[in-house]
């Protein structure tokens with residue numbers, strides 16, 4: 001079973017998401033184990049400090065290596081991989097999530113930063129992989145950590161009710177998903193395409209393929225072949 005340990009200074013911000021929807025069900029079914037830890041629990045300082053001012057000056061605070069080193073000493077096992085959230089890391093993709101979901105015996109430890117990020121020695125000596133969720137800067141690593149956990153867990157067999165829903169998803173086959181419609185068939189003057197109401201499965205399949213291609217070409221020309 002894949003296991004995750006998330007290390008943060010804002011445990012509450014992660015808990016609500018992990019206790020909802022698909023992630024909640026996956027944990028209840030025993031398909032994944034996810035634990036949240038407060039980095040402050042590993043601080044040696046009297047006031048449970050985990051950050052300090054940067055050497056060389058400059059604004060903000062930097063996460064110190066000591067609490068992280070101690071946390072990893074406690075949590076790491078033979079099958080652990082230490083991941084660090086960073087805007088400088090490799091950009092997460094659906095292919096990467098798939099690869100991680102196939103490593104079924106892996107224990108992922110994810111470090112969520114804040115403020116100015118981590119002492120560079122954490123990056124250099126304690127981490128296996130740094131990932132980013134996009135070319136923008138957030139306040140903390142909690143959302144990126146949740147993005148990775150969510151994206152991996154929903155790919156674990158048995159987690160989603162309908163496995164087939166994964167097949168046509170955007171990015172799975174290098175193409176975007178086709179447009180979806182539901183009841184009513186007409187709202188104001190906006191109608192569902194006739195073909196979807198026709199009951200002709202071959203025509204519906206062809207229409208969906210065509211729309212996937214059109215949407216990919218217009219919305220993500222970088223993905224079009």
Ligand SMILES: C[S@@+](CC[C@H](N)C(=O)[O-])C[C@H]1O[C@@H](n2cnc3c(N)ncnc32)[C@H](O)[C@@H]1O
Nearest residue numbers: 085086087113114117132133137138140141144
């Ligand atoms: C304000 S950011 C630090 C930004 C850093 N000073 C920089 O400019 O590269 C604080 C933390 O948020 C997280 N973070 C922010 N943006 C992220 C992104 N796009 N992907 C992954 N993590 C991110 C990281 O954990 C980072 O240490």
